Amino acid sequence: MSTLIHESAAECCTTPTSSTLDPERAADLAARFKALGDPNRIALLSLIAAGENAEACVCDMTEPLGLGQPTVSHHLRILTDAGFLTREKRGTWAYYSIVPGALESLCSELCADSGLGSMLQASRTVKDAQEPCC
Amino acid sequence: MSTLIHESAAECCTTPTSSTLDPERAADLAARFKALGDPNRIALLSLIAAGENAEACVCDMTEPLGLGQPTVSHHLRILTDAGFLTREKRGTWAYYSIVPGALESLCSELCADSGLGSMLQASRTVKDAQEPCC
DNA sequence: CTCGTATATCGACAGACGTCAATATTCTTG
DNA sequence: CAAGAATATTGACGTCTGTCGATATACGAG
Numbered sequence: 001m002s003t004l005i006h007e008s009a010a011e012c013c014t015t016p017t018s019s020t021l022d023p024e025r026a027a028d029l030a031a032r033f034k035a036l037g038d039p040n041r042i043a044l045l046s047l048i049a050a051g052e053n054a055e056a057c058v059c060d061m062t063e064p065l066g067l068g069q070p071t072v073s074h075h076l077r078i079l080t081d082a083g084f085l086t087r088e089k090r091g092t093w094a095y096y097s098i099v100p101g102a103l104e105s106l107c108s109e110l111c112a113d114s115g116l117g118s119m120l121q122a123s124r125t126v127k128d129a130q131e132p133c134c
Numbered sequence: 135m136s137t138l139i140h141e142s143a144a145e146c147c148t149t150p151t152s153s154t155l156d157p158e159r160a161a162d163l164a165a166r167f168k169a170l171g172d173p174n175r176i177a178l179l180s181l182i183a184a185g186e187n188a189e190a191c192v193c194d195m196t197e198p199l200g201l202g203q204p205t206v207s208h209h210l211r212i213l214t215d216a217g218f219l220t221r222e223k224r225g226t227w228a229y230y231s232i233v234p235g236a237l238e239s240l241c242s243e244l245c246a247d248s249g250l251g252s253m254l255q256a257s258r259t260v261k262d263a264q265e266p267c268c
Numbered sequence: 269c270t271c272g273t274a275t276a277t278c279g280a281c282a283g284a285c286g287t288c289a290a291t292a293t294t295c296t297t298g
Numbered sequence: 299c300a301a302g303a304a305t306a307t308t309g310a311c312g313t314c315t316g317t318c319g320a321t322a323t324a325c326g327a328g
Contacts, residue, residue, distance in 0.1 A: 033167050036163075098250065114183050116232065204306075227305085
């Protein structure tokens with residue numbers, strides 16, 4: 001798998017071409033974005049955020065989504081593995097709640113690592129101070 | 135404000151069950167996140183942001199990514215359709231550049247529509263003013 | 269301990285996705 | 299107009315993903 005730059009770097013002639021963010025980091029960011037790339041998972045985040053104490057258990061989510069319980073568990077697992085949710089088991093029930101900084105962190109990491117940040121500052125002159133972005 | 139309701143509101147008996155953000159909106163958000171859910175596409179964004187004038191043409195991207203030209207075009211199309219890139223054809227070359235507010239807009243929309251915003255404010259007390267989030 | 273409930277895991281399957289080779293399209297140049 | 303170059307599109311193929319039914323696991327009640 002060649003992809004991107006980053007080579008061993010100890011090489012005598014490292015390609016002078018602009019090296020981008022290393023593949024590992026790109027994969028990490030992409031994996032987290034992918035976890036958000038499903039309508040039902042977005043709906044789950046919304047349901048949890050809107051729930052009592054900003055948490056919700058599986059049984060409360062399977063019906064609004066119209067999905068089977070295994071499927072809901074599956075999606076919750078993906079969101080949890082991606083770092084967007086935490087699971088707390090109280091009795092027989094499993095309560096999922098949102099990890100506070102996860103989403104903003106993802107966005108800001110992409111901006112920072114990819115050099116998108118400078119882009120944005122330039123654009124900020126146009127539509128500045130419109131939305132605090134989270 | 136529980137937000138995310140939206141219903142027609144004119145209905146006499148809107149289902150009192152907690153309705154989340156409407157499926158259309160969830161699908162829209164998810165589609166945009168999905169566009170970011172691939173390592174090579176993240177790398178493309180980075181490459182473009184790091185390019186001269188914050189733009190890049192296809193021929194400059196196929197080699198750093200180690201992908202074929204059709205595949206790169208495919209990924210660029212996905213990012214463009216999702217609203218993250220714009221395409222400008224100068225002569226035979228196609229220059230792609232980043233749409234300024236697209237990423238922050240996506241993040242803030244998710245926060246707003248899903249009621250995640252209130253969650254974040256609560257959490258902001260803890261790790262406030264750390265990262266401006268884009 | 270046994271039973272019922274809530275959740276997680278497994279196996280299977282249709283559909284979507286990433287990738288490439290081949291081809292079509294568009295544009296510059298002679 | 300013809301030739302060549304850059305990019306987009308098409309078709310095909312293997313892999314991944316979302317979904318379900320069936321089953322396993324964990325826990326409270328009796």
